[in-house]
Amino acid sequence: MRQYAIRRLLLLIPTMLLVSIIVFLMIRLIPGDVIDLIMRQNMFQTQHNREVTQEAIRHRLGLDQPMLVQYGKWMWALFHGDLGTSMWTDRPVTEELRNRLPISIELGLIGIIIGLLIALPVGIISGIRQDSAADYIGRIFAILCIAVPNFWIATMVIVFPSIWFHWTPNLQVIPFSSNPMGHIVQFIIPGTVLGMALSGYTMRMTRTMMLETLRQDYIRTAWSKGLSERMVITRHALKNALIPVVSIAALQVPILIGGEVIIEQIFSLPGIGRYFLDAISNRDYAVVSGINIVVALIIVLNNLGTDLLYGLIDPRIKY
């Protein structure tokens, strides 16, 4: 187990190096310079002044150096936990992320929890009562959850209550310190929208695993011992069926982060998704690279953690 974990951690190094190169280069390929955008703010300047300022900004941001030097500096800072400063607002990316990441993580966690709360019961019933009416409804519901675009549902959730009841979801962030209950409650609606797509996949996986487990020999043994259905399902089937479901739910983090980009935009939540969209349209290299590398690291560690967890909860797998 320990050896396996160490080997997997070592394998992360080449992957993360490649990721860092992709992250660094990709954003710098975007046509249109951050300088041009910054310069647009100082319109009323003479041509000479403009050029001087332009060069000064370029120098200050370190963009006049060769690409390789820029990359080296960026990586060096990265190892020291410094993601650079925003080229637009001059605020350190690390500090900005420290404020925004908790919001995104909270939203994501609530999304996962709500997704599981919908997915598990429906998936389990669907699996136990295969080909019954409940099964068909459950399956249609699962595919519907995947098919419904989250940005549409999110829009409708804002539009229709406001037309019918003149009520709109709160679009301002309540800090945890001032109102802990309100703080959590405000995430429920965006979290549900976010959790829907996840619940679709999880539901199908739960159903499949339930069907598979119920055909195993030990389940037949449990039945023939004369155990009640509740006993067979909860004690024998569920424990085994839910192991792969855990990994499927955990591996949906990339989809979750993608969804957050949209949901945070619609519900005006100041998380990393909105930060990312703003940074892309401002050509803010440092911010985009910073967010990308942090997100990639989260996903990589999440995948590693899932694999290791899998080994822990499933004694049949020995590393």
Next chain:
Amino acid sequence: MSLETTTTIRTKSKKSRSLLQDVFIRLITQKPLGLVGGIIVLIMLLTGIFANFLAPHSYSEYISGQFLKPPSINYPMGTDNVGRDIFSRVIYGARVSMIVGLSGAFIDVMIAAFIGILCGYIGGKLDLIVQRFVDAFMCFPALMLVITVMSIVGNGMTQITVVLGIVWGIGGSRIVRGAVISIKENVYIEAARSIGASLLKMITRHLLPNIMAPLIVLFTIAVGGIILAEASMSFLGYGIPPPTPSWGGMLSGNGRYYMQLAWWMAFWPGLALTTAVFGVNMLGDALRDLFDPRLRGGLGRFNLSKVNKIKNKIDNLNRNK
């Protein structure tokens, strides 16, 4: 005697049915949900193809004096803030979605097959290096990756289709690679190699026909995902630029700005989008079960492949110790 002849004929005719025919008949007889999905997809396809004849107005026609009209007999889905008929725009949107979905999925399968076969069949150092790149790509959420790439290549229908096809294809190459590796050890591959079959012949005659089922499944899964992704991107403003009617694009900008005033501007395109993706996914699910029940155990059959996978994992780990 006569009875025997008829049975022979019957079994013969049953066997001579091609894979596609067989799948088609089983879809109708065994998969009610898949059939519903298929009908939805067919309707969407026909709507897209005959959009010119079905739509009462052009998608960019400004009807004077008819701004923000609620749904009525003349305008079944209402009109938008500049007086365009939303019903017509939704119909034309079907065409856009179908083109993007189908051609994106086609690019996806081509790329997945190319990388998958190359890595799976040749293996060795090439596989090792290419797989590290695939690893790195999988570390990004698809949506963030697509947004970044789209801001490099610029908005447009061709761009979004190609970008989505490539991103989906890199992900899908893993599945193809796995399928190739699992059939590589078969005797007929070894036999072909021993009589000196060229790489090209090997791929076209032996590998491709045998990974057809996963490729078709990959295609059907991708169509729904790509349609949805295009809509999301157009919604965020990184997809198909106006005035081309993309269902996602119709929900963004003005659709959102006027939503309190005119719910129909955002409601109908989203409903069309949901229906289309729902149909494609249901059809895709059914096809996956019919083509390859082992792929995800969709039929709930005893899933040997999974057990074998775990067994192999354990064996590999023991060997590596």
